Amino acid sequence: CLVGSEMCIRDSAEGGRTTPSVIGYTKDQELLVGQLARRQLVLSPRNTFSNLKRFVGRDWDELEDSSLSVPYTVRANDQGQVRVPCPVTEREYAPEELVASIIRKLVDDASTYLGEPVEAAVVVVLVMQKLHTLPLGMVADQYERSKEINNMKKLPTHLYTIGGVS
Numbered sequence: 761c762l763v764g765s766e767m768c769i770r771d772s773a774e775g776g777r778t779t780p781s782v783i784g785y786t787k788d789q790e791l792l793v794g795q796l797a798r799r800q801l802v803l804s805p806r807n808t809f810s811n812l813k814r815f816v817g818r819d820w821d822e823l824e825d826s827s828l829s830v831p832y833t834v835r836a837n838d839q840g841q842v843r844v845p846c847p848v849t850e851r852e853y854a855p856e857e858l859v860a861s862i863i864r865k866l867v868d869d870a871s872t873y874l875g876e877p878v879e880a881a882v883v884v885v886l887v888m889q890k891l892h893t894l895p896l897g898m899v900a901d902q903y904e905r906s907k908e909i910n911n912m913k914k915l916p917t918h919l920y921t922i923g924g925v926s
Contacts, residue, residue, distance in 0.1 A: 773869045783858050784808030785848045793865040805831035807848045815842045815855035 772779045774795045784797035785807045792800060792808075801808045814827045820836035828834055835852075837843045843852040867878045 770870070770873055773872070779862070779866060779869075780810070781813065781859070781862055782808065782810040783812075783861050785846055787848055789849050791861060793862055801831075804848075806833065807846055808832070809844055809846075809858055812844070812855045812859050815844075816859060818842060 769777065771777060772794060776795060779794040780798045782794065782797040782801065784792045784800050784804060786792060786800065787804075797808055798810075801810065809830075809832055811830055815823070815834065820840045820842055823842065833845050835843055835845065837852070842855055844855060844858060845852045870878045
C-alpha cells in the first residue's frame with residue numbers, strides 16, 4: 761500500500777506477511793484463497809490449485825513434462841490452451857482465471873485495509889531463469905497474460921521486473 765509517499769507492506773487478512781498463491785474450492789463450492797486454500801490442499805488436492813504461475817502465458821505444447829507434476833489435473837482444450845478441471849465445481853478454468861481470483865483477494869484485502877476501493881495494481885514479477893534456457897519473449901508473454909488477468913478484475917496494471925539469473 762501507499763501511505764502518503766511511503767510504500768508499506770501490509771499483513772494479509774489472515775495476519776501473514778504473504779498470501780500463498782493457492783486457490784481451492786470446498787465440497788460446497790466455496791472459493792478459498794491463500795492460507796485457507798493451503799490448509800485444504802492435503803484433504804482435497806484435486807480441487808486445490810497451486811503453482812499455477814508456471815501455466816500462465818503458455819500453451820499446452822510449450823509445457824515441459826516436469827511442470828505437470830501437480831496433484832490436480834491439467835489438460836489441453838481443443839485450441840491447445842492449458843485448462844485446469846475442478847471436479848467439485850464441474851468446470852474447467854484457465855490458469856489466468858484462477859490467478860485472477862488470488863489477485864481479487866489481495867485487492868479486496870487492500871480495500872478493506874484502506875477503507876476505499878483499489879483502482880490500480882502494480883504487478884512485481886521476480887524473474888529467476890537459467891542462462892540461455894528461457895526464450896526472450898517469455899517474460900513479455902507472461903506479462904501480457906498478467907495484464908489480461910488484471911483486466912478481468914478491471915485493474916490498470918504496471919510491470920516491474922526484479923531480475924536474477926540462477
